[in-house]
Amino acid sequence: MKKSLAVMLALIMVLCMIPTTAFAEAGDWDPLTDPNTVAGSLVGNETFSASTTMEAGKDGYLRLMPTLDTVNYTYNAMAYCGATATSKNTSIVEVKSIEIGKWVGGEWDNADCLQVTVNPKAAGTTTVVINFYYTFSQSANPLTNPNAKWFYGTSNYTINVTEPTKPNPPTPENTSKPVVGLTGEEAVKVHCTNSTANHTDESYGLKPNSYTVSEVEGNATNGYTCTITVKPGEYVSAYNGTYSKHTLVGPQNHTINLKWNETDKKWVVDSALPVVFNVKCDNTQPPTDKPEKPEPENTSKPVVGLTGVDVVNVKCTTNTDHAKQAYQLIADSYKVGDVQGDKENGYICEITVKPEKYVKAYNTEYPEHTLDPESQPGKIKLEWDGSKWKVDSGVPVVFDVKCETQEPSTDTPKLPAADVIPKIVGKDAVKVLCTTNAKHAAMRCDLLENSFDIGVVTKEETSGEYFCNITVHADKYVKKYNEYLKGHTLKTEGQTGTITLNWDAAGKQWKYTENKLPVTFTVMCETVPEETYYIVTYTDGVGGTAFVDQAIRVKSGDPTPAFNGTPSRSGYTFTGWTPAVTDTVTDNVTYTAQWKNNDNHTPGGGNGGGGHWHPTTTPVPVIVIPPKTGDMTIWQSILHFLGIR
Known part of the structure; x- marks a missing residue:
């Protein structure tokens, strides 16, 4: 008595990851390929629906990945073509491009999928309609495989576009939320309007309780603004x-005025700084014998030894690779003291140089330096020679800095990090191959975590180049292979594989340069090769309008199973099958129903297939009815039926 179990081949949209045993990648073929140039046959269609929420002004991605469920396995689409996407309201959402992307989340994370990039332009709700063709064929090139079975998909993707959340107002005095151009800077200047008083300008950072911050105005399209009112x-x-x-x-x-920098997620100054408060005083008597204060940045009143020359040096004390940098006096980086002395003993003046602007300038060359020690005011002493100011002492001013994140470089590169090595080697770094059963497909997968040891950095004596060997152990890969095909052990106990990484001195990075699969582990099994099974298919010959195709998996030599039910078609009489049904099954076979027209008695029959197919072909759903069994030949026969093998 034959045992059979009806199983539907269902196409679903799922959130799961591409299996590491995949033989092909959807990214190998252009999803925009004209379907009229693609080989194979169209066998079905599906309609999908999905929804998502996006913020206006930020590109979003609509991802689609049909899958095929069988008795024991799930397969994802391996190639796409003829993809189109249309927004029903382009003022809300605009379609930018169609490409192969990567699925995000779930067990199928990082799997190749069909991706539509959209631009949410304004708040509202609309639908993007995506039409595409896809196949589960894992042949070398599904687009040229005449046995490939293709499906036509339509997805209605509803997108709700919302206004982005406004950024919070800035807090300039809070260094954990700095405002570029304000925090730690001299944002306010006080200027005495009495030119005879010899009172120099004084600059200040924003002082607590001296200002108010407005509410945030604007939107994502035109940008966000905010104002700080300084008292x-x-x-x-x-x-x-x-x-x-x-x-x-x-x-x-x-x-x-401030504006929001969406890229850097911070507020930046959008008006001239510093703001200036003018003040006046009652001192109208200028000094009669003292010279005016020097003005180093003013070339009309130069200071000998200061104007136009390097006055300040910044030196890193922790990394010899970080060169000393020299700077001229930077505006607002110093304070000129009052003139001291008298005509008889001479006049002197002291300039106090503050380090912040010079450390900031140094960090543009060598990042992440701080003063060491923290308090280092620089002093330059000037003296009056009767006609002009000149340097007496203190030049150059030297500020010492340190860095904690960078160490002096050496000729020998550091070992590559374990989490970076799989990215360096690339995809499908390891292959597991069964040598005892040809029907057990090989598995390819990426390097698995904790499956390899990192060697030492070695210098090749002849070339002087550095390399590092990665030793790959077989255990985790054999275990993973047995998750799909049980009962395998290593053919040679203790097998390991070696991957050699080479140091790219110019790019300062490790690279894998060999153009071949790095590691192969051979395994064997004690299982007896499965018996041969074939697929017997009954079709109505008229595109599924009379009945759905029946596909039955049968062991070679068994009796041919009968059609399940009675063939019937409105307006026609069933007259038999072509070819004639044989007694036993010896190969894959399709029996096509023959019909007689009840009106004009003209026989009707099946349509031919193969070659190029066209989008206007009527989709035909397929039912596969395999016998109940636990061996691995189910998926092999299904793959053969779908044109995957």
Whole structure:
């Protein structure tokens, strides 16, 4: 008595990962390929629906990956063609491109899938309709395989576009949320308008409680803005601590405009700095014998030894590869003291140089340096020679810095990190091959975690180049192979594989340069090769309008199974099968129903197949009815039926 179990081949959209045993990749073929140039036959169609939410202004991705469920396994689509995508409302969502992307999440994470890139332009809801053809064929090139079975898919992807959440207002005094151009900078200047008082300008960073921050305005399309209103009281008070008896002249408040940098996710200054508060004083008597303060940045009143020359050096004390850098005086990086002395004993003046701007400039060449020690004010002493100021001492000012993230370079490169090695070697680094049963397909997969040892960095004596050997152990790969085909052991106990990485001195990175599969492990099994099975198919010959195809898996030599049910077709009489049904099964065979027209008695029959197919062909769903069994030949026969083998 024959045992059979009906199994539907269902096409579903799933969130799962490509198996490491995949023989082909969808990314090998262009999903925009004209379907009229593709070989094979169209056997079915499916309609999918999905929905997602995106923020306006940020590109999004619609990913599709049909799969095929069999008794024991699930297969993902291996090639796409003829893909199109249309937005029903381009003012809300615009289609940018169609390509092969990578599935995200679930067991199929990083699997090749059909991907449509869209631009959500404005808040609202619309649908993107995606049409495409796909096949599960794992042949060398499904697009030229005449046995490939293709399906036509339509996906209605509903997209709800929302306005992005506004950024929070800035907090300039909070260094954990810095405002570029404000935090740690001199954002406010106080200027005495009395030219005879010899009171220099003083600059300040934003002081707590001296300003208010507005609400955030704008949107994702036009950008977000915010204003900081600075009040003068704190700054005039600080100025009077240096030069007394000053009062405010002019506007009471000043505004600093900020805009949101979406790329860097931070607020940046969008107006001129510093804001200037003008003050006045009652001191109208200029000094009669003292010279004016020097102005090093003002070339009309140069300071000999300062203007136009390098005055400040920054030196790294922890890494000899980080060269010393020399700088001229940077504006607002120093403070000129008051003129001291008298005409009889001479006049002197001291310039205090602050290190922050020079360390910042040094970090543009060698990042992540800090002052060491933290307090290093530089002092330059000037003296008056009767007609001009000249340097007496203190040049160059030297600021010492240290770095904690960079070590001096050496000729020998560091060992590659374990988590980076699989990326260096690339996909399908390991192959497992059964040598005792030809029907047991080989498995290819990426390097598995904790399956290899990293050797030492070695210098090749002849070329002087560095290399590192990675020793791959077989255990994890044999175990993974047995998850698909049980009962395998290593053919040679203790097998290992070696992958050699070479150091690219110019690019300063490890590379795998050999153009071949790095590691192969051979295994053997004690299982007896399975008996041969074939597929017997009954079809109505008229595109599935009379009945759905029946495909039955039968062992070679067994009696040919009868059609399940009675063939019937409206307006026709069933007259038999072509070819004639044989007594036993000796090969894959398709029996096509023959019909007689009840009106004009003209016989009708099956349509031919193969060669190029066209999108207008009527899709035909397929039912496979295999016998109940636990061996591996089920999936092999199904693959053969679908044109995968």
